[in-house]
Amino acid sequence: MISTTAFAFATPEMAPGTPGEISDHIKMEISSDTRMDGTKVSASLRDGIAILTGHVATLDQAERAAERAMSVVKVRAVVNELEIGGGSIPDESVKTAVRAALDKNKALDAGRITVNVEGGKAVLGGAVGTWDEQEIAREAVSRVPGVKLIENKTEVTFDGIRSDDQIAEQLRQLIANDPLCDGLSLSVSVKEGAVRLKGELGSRGEYDRLVRRSSVTGVFEVNSDRLTINSDLKMEAVEDKDFTPDQMMAALGDAMKADRRIDPGMIRSELAEGVVTLSGQVPADEMKAAAESTARGVPGVMAVSNQIQVGGETQRPLVSVNAPLVTPRR
Numbered sequence: 001m002i003s004t005t006a007f008a009f010a011t012p013e014m015a016p017g018t019p020g021e022i023s024d025h026i027k028m029e030i031s032s033d034t035r036m037d038g039t040k041v042s043a044s045l046r047d048g049i050a051i052l053t054g055h056v057a058t059l060d061q062a063e064r065a066a067e068r069a070m071s072v073v074k075v076r077a078v079v080n081e082l083e084i085g086g087g088s089i090p091d092e093s094v095k096t097a098v099r100a101a102l103d104k105n106k107a108l109d110a111g112r113i114t115v116n117v118e119g120g121k122a123v124l125g126g127a128v129g130t131w132d133e134q135e136i137a138r139e140a141v142s143r144v145p146g147v148k149l150i151e152n153k154t155e156v157t158f159d160g161i162r163s164d165d166q167i168a169e170q171l172r173q174l175i176a177n178d179p180l181c182d183g184l185s186l187s188v189s190v191k192e193g194a195v196r197l198k199g200e201l202g203s204r205g206e207y208d209r210l211v212r213r214s215s216v217t218g219v220f221e222v223n224s225d226r227l228t229i230n231s232d233l234k235m236e237a238v239e240d241k242d243f244t245p246d247q248m249m250a251a252l253g254d255a256m257k258a259d260r261r262i263d264p265g266m267i268r269s270e271l272a273e274g275v276v277t278l279s280g281q282v283p284a285d286e287m288k289a290a291a292e293s294t295a296r297g298v299p300g301v302m303a304v305s306n307q308i309q310v311g312g313e314t315q316r317p318l319v320s321v322n323a324p325l326v327t328p329r330r
Helices: 019-031 059-071 091-104 131-142 164-177 204-213 245-258 285-296
Strands: 002-006 040-046 049-056 077-080 113-118 121-128 149-152 186-191 194-201 221-229 267-272 275-282 303-306
Touching (some): 019 040, 019 059, 049 059, 091 113, 091 131, 131 303, 194 204, 245 267, 275 285
Parallel strands (some): 121 149, 194 221, 275 303
Antiparallel strands (some): 002 186, 267 275
């Protein structure tokens, strides 16, 4: 049995109401996060779509900012236009660091993953056993300084048998990365695929979110009988957004239209079991990466399969947003 505990700090605030108040609260949420030290982030809100601009040092910080913004009330999706700096690091050094980050991550078996880095773009190839491991690998690489783009070409073979240790580590990382868990003492143990959660949460929405998200690959049961709700811990300005598939796709469509880096007519989006699949043809890597970033900025999206092709003669219009196929798990 493996036990893990995550600790963080937060201060309850009154819920913002106007777009200006919501934008200010997003900036406050981001600036108060210790993982965002040294960054400069601005936020604006249009029709529930938060648009982030400014500078960060790593891709992980950019995605952390988006997670913070997504948690704020009345935010339907996030367009992440943050520029990633951090100076120029030789590709070979970045590649070595990426390999090390993958190999030491206890939530996945990285032995079949290949790595190449060119101009700050990390390309992951090879194979992983589950969708979870594909996403875990990507998250691990995002924390490496010098990585500005990630192209995840790993094949999901669906042949992985996940250990209790791997599942527990994945859930530990999930809790540590979830803004709704900030300021809370939570623990998770796993035995033979059965998860037991323990601790206090501030609201029923936070409770339901943690239980829902704990059903990762390899989990057969989630026991929450030692997970309680303490309203004194409730964060007034953040909330769980358990969107329906229709709501997710509507938010994605609006976010794509709001993203000035994207021609949404070139991109097709489909949703199945919380995974957004992007396809189409665009003129540059930057637009492909922007489309993936924006898809990740929709609450409830578990993973993005980016099958957009770059180069050649672009064709439009494509159907920009398709109806969802399966209700997402998250």
